[in-house]
Amino acid sequence: MDAGEAVETIQREMTVFARRARASAGRLHPELSLVSYTLLGHLEDSGGCRATDLAAHYALDKSTVSRQVTALERSGLIERRQDRTDHRVQVLHLTDAGRSILAQVTQSRRAAFRERLAEWPEPDLERFAEYLVRYNAWGGSGTPDAG
């Protein structure tokens, strides 16, 4: 395989992955869509942020984020805290319930991935992980991915 072929393969396989991920999203965890999951995950990592930050980070329209946030709040997984100094701003935080659900889903996703990767030698796992990080780190938001 030369570099050209490798790029072709990466493109094709990333596309297949994206395609399947979308198709199967939500089957494992009907209680939490892929979108909601990543949003909650970002809230946990960031320790709370604004809807606008989520929209920028995931290249989503602010209206989409607004609706997702509304749904998550209705489900009791996140809460909004009005900013004292700027009344336009709502800082979003995970509730205990949100943290709990997020942990559960992460756990079951982790189990599925473990099973899938069980046969892999450890050095391969580590390299694969490193490649994915490198790939995703490129250029921040607004990049092509498999779109």
Added chain:
Amino acid sequence: MDAGEAVETIQREMTVFARRARASAGRLHPELSLVSYTLLGHLEDSGGCRATDLAAHYALDKSTVSRQVTALERSGLIERRQDRTDHRVQVLHLTDAGRSILAQVTQSRRAAFRERLAEWPEPDLERFAEYLVRYNAWGGSGTPDAG
């Protein structure tokens, strides 16, 4: 990084990728959604197949495929050929227009990937490609992916 961390990382990065891919799908190629693209690609690779085969391959409902196929046919990108011996069966084929569009989109996607991967040393590219193939090959359809 130990094996456990590597699995965690692969899970998280695959999820990020899937999430972004979905968000940005269609922006680069408004003329051909990610779904249509993969369907056309499969038709090219397979040299023609049935709607049921597409549904099985991508773990989609047959109704979904039926509608996609209808749309692609209306756009003149594919054609249906009735099977002579089994009248229930429609074998789907790319039209010249379909082949042409597919080639264009593949070309521009390829360019985006090349740019994104330009800095990578060749051995890394090849290993990354191999890992992705290995990952996607696991268990065929109905597997968790990042869902």
Added chain:
DNA sequence: GCGTCAAGTTGTACGGTGCAACGAGGCGGG
């Protein structure tokens, strides 16, 4: 021939998304 199975279509509903229009609140220059 009749039941059963397979391929595909259609009705219906839902979730996620973007765009446009709008409302509410902050900020800075006349």
Added chain:
DNA sequence: CCCGCCTCGTTGCACCGTACAACTTGACGC
């Protein structure tokens, strides 16, 4: 001080992709 402009967020609307269920048509075996 007030007015215009910006930012954050919500809402109305439309669209796409998807699933499930019911149905039609055709093949196959007993």
